[in-house]
Amino acid sequence: MTTAESPKLTRKEFVSDQDVRWCPGCGDYAILAQVQKVMPEIGVARENTVFVSGIGCSSRFPYYMNTYGFHSIHGRATAIATGLKIARPELSVWVVTGDGDGLSIGGNHLIHILRRNLNVNILLFNNQIYGLTKGQFSPTSRLGLVTKSSPKGVIDNPFDAASLALGAEATFVARTVDVQAAHLQSVLRRAAEHRGTSFVEILQNCPVFNDGAFDDVTDRATIDEHQLLLEHGKPLIFGPGGDRGIRLDKNMEPEVVALNGANSEQLLVHDETNDALAYFLTRLERPRFPVPLGVLRAVQHPTYEDRVHEQIDALHGAADEKAFDALFASGDTWQVGQAK
Amino acid sequence: MVATIGAATTSAASAKRVEERSTVVIRFAGDSGDGMQLTGTQFTNESALAGNDIATLPDFPAEIRAPIGTLAGVSGYQLNFSSGRVFTPGDDPDVLVAMNPAALRVNLADLVDNGILIVDTDAFTKANVRKAGYDSDPLEDPSLERVSVFKIALTKLTSQALKELGLPNKTVVRCRNFFALGLCSWLFTRPTEETLNWIAEKFKKAPQLVEANTLVFKAGWNYGETTEAFHSSYTVAPATGIEPGTYTNMIGNKALAYGLMAGAAKADKRLFLGTYPITPATDILHELASHKELGVITFQAEDEIAGVCSALGASFGGAIGVTTSSGPGIALKSEAIGLGVMVELPLVVVNVQRGGPSTGLPTKTEQADLLQALFGRNGESPVAVVAPCTPTDCFMAGYEAVATAIRYMTPVIVLSDGYLANGAEPWSIPKFAELPSIEAKFWTQSQGFHPYLRNEDTLARPWVVPGTPGFEHRIGGIEKDYASGNISYDADNHERMSRVRASKIERIAEDIPPARVEGSDTGEVLVIGWGSTYGAITEAVAQLNAEGIATGHLHFRWLNPFPRGVGSILKRFKHVVVPEMNLGQLIRLIRDRFLVDARPITKIQGQPFKVRELVEPIRALVEASK
Ligand code: SF4
Numbered sequence: 014m015t016t017a018e019s020p021k022l023t024r025k026e027f028v029s030d031q032d033v034r035w036c037p038g039c040g041d042y043a044i045l046a047q048v049q050k051v052m053p054e055i056g057v058a059r060e061n062t063v064f065v066s067g068i069g070c071s072s073r074f075p076y077y078m079n080t081y082g083f084h085s086i087h088g089r090a091t092a093i094a095t096g097l098k099i100a101r102p103e104l105s106v107w108v109v110t111g112d113g114d115g116l117s118i119g120g121n122h123l124i125h126i127l128r129r130n131l132n133v134n135i136l137l138f139n140n141q142i143y144g145l146t147k148g149q150f151s152p153t154s155r156l157g158l159v160t161k162s163s164p165k166g167v168i169d170n171p172f173d174a175a176s177l178a179l180g181a182e183a184t185f186v187a188r189t190v191d192v193q194a195a196h197l198q199s200v201l202r203r204a205a206e207h208r209g210t211s212f213v214e215i216l217q218n219c220p221v222f223n224d225g226a227f228d229d230v231t232d233r234a235t236i237d238e239h240q241l242l243l244e245h246g247k248p249l250i251f252g253p254g255g256d257r258g259i260r261l262d263k264n265m266e267p268e269v270v271a272l273n274g275a276n277s278e279q280l281l282v283h284d285e286t287n288d289a290l291a292y293f294l295t296r297l298e299r300p301r302f303p304v305p306l307g308v309l310r311a312v313q314h315p316t317y318e319d320r321v322h323e324q325i326d327a328l329h330g331a332a333d334e335k336a337f338d339a340l341f342a343s344g345d346t347w348q349v350g351q352a353k
Numbered sequence: 354m355v356a357t358i359g360a361a362t363t364s365a366a367s368a369k370r371v372e373e374r375s376t377v378v379i380r381f382a383g384d385s386g387d388g389m390q391l392t393g394t395q396f397t398n399e400s401a402l403a404g405n406d407i408a409t410l411p412d413f414p415a416e417i418r419a420p421i422g423t424l425a426g427v428s429g430y431q432l433n434f435s436s437g438r439v440f441t442p443g444d445d446p447d448v449l450v451a452m453n454p455a456a457l458r459v460n461l462a463d464l465v466d467n468g469i470l471i472v473d474t475d476a477f478t479k480a481n482v483r484k485a486g487y488d489s490d491p492l493e494d495p496s497l498e499r500v501s502v503f504k505i506a507l508t509k510l511t512s513q514a515l516k517e518l519g520l521p522n523k524t525v526v527r528c529r530n531f532f533a534l535g536l537c538s539w540l541f542t543r544p545t546e547e548t549l550n551w552i553a554e555k556f557k558k559a560p561q562l563v564e565a566n567t568l569v570f571k572a573g574w575n576y577g578e579t580t581e582a583f584h585s586s587y588t589v590a591p592a593t594g595i596e597p598g599t600y601t602n603m604i605g606n607k608a609l610a611y612g613l614m615a616g617a618a619k620a621d622k623r624l625f626l627g628t629y630p631i632t633p634a635t636d637i638l639h640e641l642a643s644h645k646e647l648g649v650i651t652f653q654a655e656d657e658i659a660g661v662c663s664a665l666g667a668s669f670g671g672a673i674g675v676t677t678s679s680g681p682g683i684a685l686k687s688e689a690i691g692l693g694v695m696v697e698l699p700l701v702v703v704n705v706q707r708g709g710p711s712t713g714l715p716t717k718t719e720q721a722d723l724l725q726a727l728f729g730r731n732g733e734s735p736v737a738v739v740a741p742c743t744p745t746d747c748f749m750a751g752y753e754a755v756a757t758a759i760r761y762m763t764p765v766i767v768l769s770d771g772y773l774a775n776g777a778e779p780w781s782i783p784k785f786a787e788l789p790s791i792e793a794k795f796w797t798q799s800q801g802f803h804p805y806l807r808n809e810d811t812l813a814r815p816w817v818v819p820g821t822p823g824f825e826h827r828i829g830g831i832e833k834d835y836a837s838g839n840i841s842y843d844a845d846n847h848e849r850m851s852r853v854r855a856s857k858i859e860r861i862a863e864d865i866p867p868a869r870v871e872g873s874d875t876g877e878v879l880v881i882g883w884g885s886t887y888g889a890i891t892e893a894v895a896q897l898n899a900e901g902i903a904t905g906h907l908h909f910r911w912l913n914p915f916p917r918g919v920g921s922i923l924k925r926f927k928h929v930v931v932p933e934m935n936l937g938q939l940i941r942l943i944r945d946r947f948l949v950d951a952r953p954i955t956k957i958q959g960q961p962f963k964v965r966e967l968v969e970p971i972r973a974l975v976e977a978s979k
Binding site for chain 1: 398401402404547591592595596597598599600601602603611614615617618623625627644645646647648649650652654655656658659662663664665666667668669670671672674688689692696782783784785786818819820821822823824825826827828829830831839840
């Protein structure tokens with residue numbers, strides 16, 4: 014993150030004067046609070062921070078941040094952020110989107126910002142439902158989910174946001190949940206640090222239209238069995254007291270094994286730079302396997318905006334009078350009457 | 354061979370008679386693979402360098418490579434060059450170069466009586482003749498008696514000229530357009546030095562092609578000079594009545610790209626183009642992409658929507674956001690243009706119109722997107738609209754669009770079209786320093802800021818870019834409160850903001866020249882046009898006045914807002930006629946706004962108006978009302 018030094022800010026300074034208008038109990042509140050908390054730590058001045066969003070419940074986010082903000086149209090935040098970041102590479106640009114905005118109507122722009130690798134942080138609030146339009150299924154809704162637009166159950170196959178991002182060549186992919194403040198914060202910090210597009214899927218509860226969609230992941234009673242907290246260089250261990258792990262069987266299929274002191278060597282070890290492993294982790298089937306949370310992939314590639322400006326800067330040109338007069342007369346020319 | 358090209362061009366010591374002509378219309382026609390656009394373009398350059406006034410009409414098929422020899426694959430390039438002023442590519446060609454039977458069939462009917470027809474007899478094989486839909490060899494047809502036919506074994510002569518080089522036959526055949534170019538250059542005593550330089554430059558990566566094309570070009574020239582085929586050649590004197598200055602040959606899309614770049618540079622801002630390739634607008638992308646040395650950023654987006662959205666994002670960041678497209682792409686961009694209206698950021702949207710609806714006629718011209726530009730968005734969504742009149746006017750249209758977008762913090766739509774985009778004419782090269790100044794200051798005043806505070810004169814809101822401390826604010830597509838810029842769903846406020854947005858666009862009329870009539874200032878007929886019909890209407894109006902029908906010409910360059918003073922002009926004429934290359938769009942606005950009984954002249958064939966297509970109905974209207 015490049016920015017001028019600024020005096021230490023506090024959370025409060027990132028809170029705008031606008032009333033927050035999400036439904037009571039919405040997971041968005043928790044996410045907003047953590048983002049506001051992490052911002053001062055990231056250390057970018059408020060004026061150099063821009064939140065861009067599309068349309069949906071999550072897309073109200075910029076109004077609540079006391080930074081620059083652009084609440085745009087459905088699905089297009091990533092495209093607007095792309096233009097902004099190319100024009101102003103020094104800004105810290107954040108996109109807030111949802112499973113409808115980012116994965117359905119804006120799916121095309123999402124995959125392309127990821128493949129280009131602009132240094133933009135994308136927070137995708139995945140609540141597996143359309144909230145703002147009052148409860149239709151989304152591209153991440155589970156098969157069979159009964160909603161207003163699927164009274165007999167959803168028949169569309171959902172896709173996995175993190176798998177999609179990896180397929181689109183994302184250089185940073187992470188997953189976290191709304192209710193786990195510390196984890197959410199650590200992922201946000203990592204996303205901000207990453208140079209390149211950071212894609213963060215945040216599992217978010219919509220208590221009004223899809224309450225409890227992630228209860229199995231977040232329920233205190235079962236949390237250990239259903240979450241796999243990823244740490245770079247550490248084996249894939251989960252369960253109460255870390256009593257089990259994940260390894261590959263002889264068919265290269267994942268399997269859960271109870272740890273007995275002797276078999277921990279056989280466990281897979283997380284490596285954020287290993288593409289195949291990252292994809293493999295996003296394919297672990299729920300509830301047979303736990304949901305991996307944390308940084309799935311983090312690799313360094315050149316950013317798009319750097320390449321744009323390298324090509325321009327390499328020419329050492331100037332858009333001045335001399336350059337334009339030369340340009341205008343660059344074809345064959347002829348005189349009529351007295352030359353001007 | 355006796356005469357050589359070098360000698361002849363410097364001394365003009367031709368043994369043959371040289372006849373003077375004031376105006377010539379020539380059309381090169383062949384298969385899309387025959388290089389007719391290249392030939393036409395270079396012949397145009399020669400004519401421009403010869404000091405003639407010029408206007409061109411390239412006309413090519415949508416298919417990159419239609420089946421060879423078919424009617425669908427015929428590509429044409431028409432040029433009108435003159436010792437006087439010309440405003441159109443000419444109604445009908447005096448000279449037709451037909452490289453194959455299909456080209457002959459498509460174009461022969463247009464050739465004037467006693468016109469010159471040059472054909473490559475080698476291309477008139479049985480198979481080609483049949484492919485063109487002829488039952489028998491058309492060159493033997495008595496209908497050709499109305500014109501002077503020059504039957505030349507062009508392909509054979511080309512391969513003779515190249516026999517020393519040992520090139521594959523395919524390459525030899527592809528050189529034959531240079532024979533045609535050389536021959537026509539001789540026939541109209543065009544300067545050839547620049548063409549030889551141009552060949553050397555264009556093919557410099559393939560030295561063999563430089564040699565081959567040079568040889569063939571000279572062979573064509575020498576064929577005219579030395580064989581018995583032609584008894585005389587022609588010359589068209591340098592044009593008079595042209596403003597003094599330094600000129601270059603310019604096409605619309607390039608001029609538009611120059612105008613956008615110059616406008617941004619004058620405003621001391623970075624030009625950001627977010628776009629997606631589409632015919633016939635893509636050349637603007639190509640041109641801008643090749644000027645990174647001027648700091649221009651071109652972003653080829655994943656789709657049309659990302660093109661306009663990225664431009665808007667760049668404008669939010671303080672750049673001049675531009676997006677370029679044609680009708681189908683503009684349809685996709687319309688929601689984002691509406692966002693531009695709502696967030697009030699500078700945005701230039703270029704629509705190089707083509708035949709529609711849907712995919713329509715991608716390579717042909719039309720003016721049927723006017724109502725789309727004005728009204729093709731949800732809600733009351735006023736934007737400024739400017740339509741260049743000629744290929745070179747695309748420069749100032751692009752420049753003024755940038756200036757207006759900044760001054761009024763608004764999207765501006767530039768309505769060019771396929772005819773202007775590819776059409777060429779001489780451009781009086783401006784001096785950058787003499788272009789009107791464009792002031793573009795970001796807001797930094799500390800007092801009483803809110804994002805929708807309005808300038809009293811222009812009603813524009815302040816342009817405050819991220820990175821400016823103390824002015825952090827949020828903009829977006831939801832209605833804003835007039836007094837605070839915060840989100841507002843208040844009923845009265847929405848009405849107030851809707852009216853302010855409309856008034857803001859109306860105020861642009863203060864900056865644009867008032868309506869002005871060309872031709873007769875008062876009288877029988879007022880012809881109202883917009884955009885690329887300028888040239889055809891100008892010539893038609895001149896003819897009608899010469900015939901004694903007092904005719905005026907009012908041309909709308911700005912379509913939103915209208916210029917001031919239109920109402921009083923309308924009162925000075927008995928009839929109002931509105932020619933358009935659509936089914937009647939501007940005419941609705943004229944009738945609605947001024948309550949006059951305007952008559953349409955419409956043409957929707959993918960081709961510009963011929964002058965007589967305007968003169969005849971107007972003459973008939975006047976006769977009928979006598
Ligand atoms: S509808 Fe759901 S996601 Fe939207 S604000 Fe309400 S609780 Fe949150």
